[in-house]
Amino acid sequence: MKARNFGFGQGMALAGICLLGQGNFLWAGSGPLSKGVLGEPAIVAAPQKKAWQLGDPITFMDGKITLDLQERLRLELRNNTFDFNDSLNGPQDDTFLLQRVRLGLQFKPAAWMKFYVQGQDTRELFSEDRPDTPFVRGSEGDNTFNLRQAYGEFGDFKEFPVVVKVGRQELNYGDERLIGTFDWSNFSRTFDGGKISWQPRAKTTVDFFAGSVVHMEGYEPLDGDHVWEFNESDWSREQFAGVYATDKEGLVDFQQTEAYFLYRNKDTNDPNYRLTTASPNTFAYDINQENYTVGFRVVSTDPKKLAGWDYAADFAYQFGLGGLPGTGAGGRGLQTGLAESAFAGHVAGGYNFVSVTGKPRVGLDYALASGDEDPFDNKSESFMNLFPTNHKFYGYMDLFAWKNMHDLSYNAQAKPLEKLTLRFDHHFFWLYTNEDAWYRANAITAVRPLNATARNADTFVGHEVDLTATYAFTKWMNVLVGYSHFFSGAYVKQTSPTGADDDADFFYLQTSFKF
Secondary structure (H helix, E strand, O other): OOOOOHHHHHHHHHHHHHHOOOOOOOOOOOOOOOOOOOOOOOOOOOOOOOOOOOOOEEEEEEEEEEEEEEEEEEEEEEHHHHOOOOOOOOOOOOOEEEEEEEEEEEEEEEEEEEEEEEEEEEEEEEOHHHHHHHHHHHHHEEEEEEEEEEEEOOOOOOOOOOEEEEEEOOOOOOOOOOOOOOOOOOOOOOOOEEEEEEEEEEEEEEEEEEEEEEEEOOOHEHHHHHHHOEOOHHHHHHEEEEEEEEEEOOOEEEEEEEEEEEEEEEOOOOEEEEEOOOOOOOOOOOOOOOEEEEEEEEEOHHHHHHOOOOEEEEEEEEEEEEEEEEOOOOOOOOOOOEEEEEEEEEEEEEEOOOOOOOOOOOEEEEEOOOOOOOOOEEOOOOOOOOOOOOHHHOOOOOOOOOOOEEEEEEEEEEEEEEEEEEEEEEEEEEEOOOOOOOOOOOOOOEOOOOHHHOOOOOOOEEEEEEEEEEEEEEEEEEEEEEEEEEEOOOHHHOOOOOOOOOEEEEEEEEEEEEO
């Protein structure tokens, strides 16, 4: 295993330095006096300033400068989540530690002006077999301290209905099924670009944005071991733009309503990540496409207004040019530039026991996304998942994307203690069509080859149980623990190489610190 810097101690030491540098001042006095004893104006005592506490923002210059620090550690244990084979111990069947440190600095000289810069360092530790290169064989890899965000924001909705944000930034819309930061990933996701937000009225905002996604450079073996590279976007090869309108309780007083029109143009399969110098095969991070996505989303905002009930619904239609990465005997090679017509949808509902201790909730969800039903024509019906946070929706083992799938699930959640949240999810998965592949959460990697056997297999892939518990020890520290089990279904068994139809397991323990 290559030597790596752990970074946690250094991060906490830096936090300590910052804390020591923050002065605390307490002013005496019970309150202002209108006049002195001889009638002259009295000296008015300044109001008491609250003493700084751990977890409060670290500020300087009367709040104009704010320093933030985040440290996250996640231990993962995976078994069979890639090969579904107990008899093999592949590089993904491993135990490893993911570490992420973020350091940010905000300068806000005026209410209408803000500048922010944030660096990030990510490492995958104690893994002997998984590659250091990001995205290869499911690896997170290493991405040493790099620029994650750097933007300027200009405007104040209280004074003027337009705010402009320019630079490297996050884009999060809706519940992140199509556009999200994907913060579960050690890297997460940002864009280089700009955004204009228009607020025609208090509860309605329309965003116009254009950007290019930032790619993790990592350490590619053919480029030399552990050579630092700047994470970059490539406007000449990839553009993402859109209009996203959000109305919260303006049109309907118990509902948030959203509508959007999105454009993505990616004219190559770059960036490609290489496995080893001995085996210089490349792995495409994504395939080329030029498409348009139009859709809407509605979600209830307050279960108390609906007698405890809540709901959500999404629908998206996609057209333009798409691509299909099918492989395997009897299948197709990479096909791009196909005429695309695809769709995806989601509906959910639940009941909240708002007057019961622990506020338990039970719910039912259903998501589907179209797949390509004819592999030999010149068009694609396979929905392109764009830039999602799929981890939150289709099972925590990340075996599915919003692409060629049906996902029916039920769930339950409760807070038996003020700081403890428990959640249970049970998903049942089918392929929309077995003429298209079963895609992992990145919406690119096919779990099984798309061959004649797969096309004749049952479409039921399996079901997954997810158990999670979150405990917020303090406002600056929380712990997340989870266990997931995937029960292999008919599709896995019928498309299996010998012995590759076993169940899979996933356990994780995550601790987050945020200052």
